Amino acid sequence: MHEIRLASRPTGWPTAENFDLAETEVPAPGDGQVLIRNIYMSVDPYMRGRMNDTKSYVAPFEVGAALDGAAIGEVVASNAASVPVGAVVAHGLGWREYAVAAADRVRVVDPAAAPTLSAYLGLLGMTGLTAYVGLLDIAQFREGDTVFVSGAAGAVGSVAGQIAKLRGAKRVIGSAGSAEKARHLVEELGFDAAFNYKDAPVREQLRAAAPDGIDVYFDNVGGDHLEAAIGSANKYARFALCGAIAQYNDTAPPAAPRNLALAIGKELNLRGFIVGNHGHRMPDFLAEAGAWLRAGKISGRETVVEGLANAPEAFLGVLRGDNTGKMVVKVGDLPTVRS
Amino acid sequence: MHEIRLASRPTGWPTAENFDLAETEVPAPGDGQVLIRNIYMSVDPYMRGRMNDTKSYVAPFEVGAALDGAAIGEVVASNAASVPVGAVVAHGLGWREYAVAAADRVRVVDPAAAPTLSAYLGLLGMTGLTAYVGLLDIAQFREGDTVFVSGAAGAVGSVAGQIAKLRGAKRVIGSAGSAEKARHLVEELGFDAAFNYKDAPVREQLRAAAPDGIDVYFDNVGGDHLEAAIGSANKYARFALCGAIAQYNDTAPPAAPRNLALAIGKELNLRGFIVGNHGHRMPDFLAEAGAWLRAGKISGRETVVEGLANAPEAFLGVLRGDNTGKMVVKVGDLPTVRS
Numbered sequence: 001m002h003e004i005r006l007a008s009r010p011t012g013w014p015t016a017e018n019f020d021l022a023e024t025e026v027p028a029p030g031d032g033q034v035l036i037r038n039i040y041m042s043v044d045p046y047m048r049g050r051m052n053d054t055k056s057y058v059a060p061f062e063v064g065a066a067l068d069g070a071a072i073g074e075v076v077a078s079n080a081a082s083v084p085v086g087a088v089v090a091h092g093l094g095w096r097e098y099a100v101a102a103a104d105r106v107r108v109v110d111p112a113a114a115p116t117l118s119a120y121l122g123l124l125g126m127t128g129l130t131a132y133v134g135l136l137d138i139a140q141f142r143e144g145d146t147v148f149v150s151g152a153a154g155a156v157g158s159v160a161g162q163i164a165k166l167r168g169a170k171r172v173i174g175s176a177g178s179a180e181k182a183r184h185l186v187e188e189l190g191f192d193a194a195f196n197y198k199d200a201p202v203r204e205q206l207r208a209a210a211p212d213g214i215d216v217y218f219d220n221v222g223g224d225h226l227e228a229a230i231g232s233a234n235k236y237a238r239f240a241l242c243g244a245i246a247q248y249n250d251t252a253p254p255a256a257p258r259n260l261a262l263a264i265g266k267e268l269n270l271r272g273f274i275v276g277n278h279g280h281r282m283p284d285f286l287a288e289a290g291a292w293l294r295a296g297k298i299s300g301r302e303t304v305v306e307g308l309a310n311a312p313e314a315f316l317g318v319l320r321g322d323n324t325g326k327m328v329v330k331v332g333d334l335p336t337v338r339s
Numbered sequence: 340m341h342e343i344r345l346a347s348r349p350t351g352w353p354t355a356e357n358f359d360l361a362e363t364e365v366p367a368p369g370d371g372q373v374l375i376r377n378i379y380m381s382v383d384p385y386m387r388g389r390m391n392d393t394k395s396y397v398a399p400f401e402v403g404a405a406l407d408g409a410a411i412g413e414v415v416a417s418n419a420a421s422v423p424v425g426a427v428v429a430h431g432l433g434w435r436e437y438a439v440a441a442a443d444r445v446r447v448v449d450p451a452a453a454p455t456l457s458a459y460l461g462l463l464g465m466t467g468l469t470a471y472v473g474l475l476d477i478a479q480f481r482e483g484d485t486v487f488v489s490g491a492a493g494a495v496g497s498v499a500g501q502i503a504k505l506r507g508a509k510r511v512i513g514s515a516g517s518a519e520k521a522r523h524l525v526e527e528l529g530f531d532a533a534f535n536y537k538d539a540p541v542r543e544q545l546r547a548a549a550p551d552g553i554d555v556y557f558d559n560v561g562g563d564h565l566e567a568a569i570g571s572a573n574k575y576a577r578f579a580l581c582g583a584i585a586q587y588n589d590t591a592p593p594a595a596p597r598n599l600a601l602a603i604g605k606e607l608n609l610r611g612f613i614v615g616n617h618g619h620r621m622p623d624f625l626a627e628a629g630a631w632l633r634a635g636k637i638s639g640r641e642t643v644v645e646g647l648a649n650a651p652e653a654f655l656g657v658l659r660g661d662n663t664g665k666m667v668v669k670v671g672d673l674p675t676v677r678s
Contacts, residue, residue, distance in 0.1 A: 241600075241603050260596065263611035264611040265611070267611050270602065271607070272601075272603040
């Protein structure tokens with residue numbers, strides 16, 4: 001089997017040299033464990049932070065060891081009655097072709113309940129839950145709010161904006177990194193307005209797209225996007241701070257937002273979060289998102305890259321913004337359908 | 340009578356030339372109005388923002404017109420039965436010797452219930468309420484929290500720190516602008532630790548004073564103080580953003596905090612507020628603060644400047660940090676005691 005290891009820690013933007021495709025033995029499951037053949041794995045911006053040797057909310061990756069992250073696969077050997085051979089499971093050991101995991105650390109999913117298995121990494125997985133929790137619980141979205149989502153063509157942002165519309169937003173505005181993505185937001189995902197942040201200062205474009213200000217900001221970007229959102233915020237606006245992809249590869253700290261003191265007079269609430277502590281909302285989320293999906297009201301567009309060997313390039317693409325919607329890597333064949 | 344008018348709008352730090360001491364007629368109260376002879380008036384950092392011609396949460400001062408702000412005085416003529424001659428009232432028309440106000444816009448206070456009348460501008464006024472609301476409602480202070488207060492020798496900060504101790508903080512740390520003030524915080528106000536922010540970077544001094552991190556930050560300063568607090572924040576720390584005195588006179592926006600993205604992984608909650616919308620908490624606050632005051636558990640030290648003509652200099656002193664505790668200006672004689 002193959003796995004991708006961290007060859008060295010990047011300084012600034014990572015490159016292919018920071019990754020190593022290694023061959024190793026297929027591990028054997030011990031008591032209470034299962035052997036999983038991976039089918040899809042997730043590449044996410046937050047993984048950039050784990051490549052640094054700094055204390056954070058998840059442990060850093062180790063140089064010389066395989067990376068990890070969300071994946072979905074088929075159980076091919078089992079020493080746990082609760083998770084039999086043939087089960088399809090979501091788990092945390094991506095970046096490799098086979099993984100051994102404790103049965104109580106995997107989540108059995110129903111392949112028939114999703115349009116594709118990869119949806120369990122995106123729309124019906126942690127990505128979708130992140131959007132749901134950030135919008136509803138952290139930013140306390142209310143019907144009639146005007147909502148701004150940055151990185152809105154990305155995995156989380158595209159779901160956050162769609163949920164806002166489905167839940168009765170007055171107006172949803174998205175920013176993205178190309179004219180094509182901005183068009184996708186408006187024409188396919190139902191955003192009311194979208195702009196390419198490379199066209200002109202975010203502050204100006206946001207002010208034009210939200211002349212009456214914003215009530216909720218879902219931040220995936222940080223930096224000048226956050227500064228622009230503070231500037232356009234209405235009184236009592238609520239911000240969910242979910243990501244800061246603009247600065248993940250910075251070697252010097254960003255100067256923005258320079259206008260944070262406006263939060264005093266506007267009585268803003270800025271709240272950072274990570275989805276890990278909100279797993280209890282998964283059932284609520286799946287009930288609501290599943291219904292939207294079945295009714296064709298929500299789109300979970302994905303960008304799929306083929307082959308484990310291309311996973312590093314897929315990850316670099318996420319950092320560059322190559323993806324529209326969730327970026328996943330297909331690392332193995334789909335399961336054989338059993339009757 | 341005399342009043343202080345805004346002669347011109349300052350750029351950067353204001354100077355005496357921006358103020359004008361003018362003589363004018365004592366106004367006559369109309370129906371439902373009272374004539375007040377002012378005794379004390381408040382000078383507060385937030386007034387600096389009102390000297391700019393920018394939209395904010397309170398209207399800007401007008402060039403050529405008298406400034407205004409919290410004051411306390413004695414009613415000397417009344418056309419309102421609810422507020423008779425002789426009543427002592429808190430109101431919003433400071434910076435002048437006499438003021439006419441609608442009776443329903445003044446608050447009658449009990450001179451006997453406060454150590455000095457000026458306390459109604461500080462410890463028992465909006466200043467104290469700001470500290471109370473910021474700590475308890477905005478920062479959601481909980482017993483056992485470690486609390487950092489910046490500008491802690493100032494009017495609001497000194498009360499916030501004392502309330503934290505009285506409500507069961509594990510540890511309260513304050514920053515101030517001189518060694519003498521830092522000593523005052525520890526020796527007279529019961530702070531566990533305090534430092535002079537001019538001695539060394541705030542980040543280093545805060546880390547030394549709070550080696551186990553902070554759970555609550557009460558921000559009166561902004562800039563590098565806010566950046567240091569984000570750095571020292573424990574998971575789920577709550578920040579009350581009350582003021583940003585470090586930058587009120589800046590002509591260029593501040594670069595700090597550069598580490599705001601840490602709010603994501605630490606799941607911080609940063610919440611700005613102004614006390615104006617929290618007046619409903621005044622009764623709770625006065626009940627609690629009054630009891631502390633009678634028991635000698637809370638100190639409301641003031642810096643008193645004599646004479647309306649010196650009000651501009653007192654205000655400049657607040658911006659420089661000359662005061663310990665609340666800065667007030669005595670603009671008239673105390674009321675004659677009536678039996």
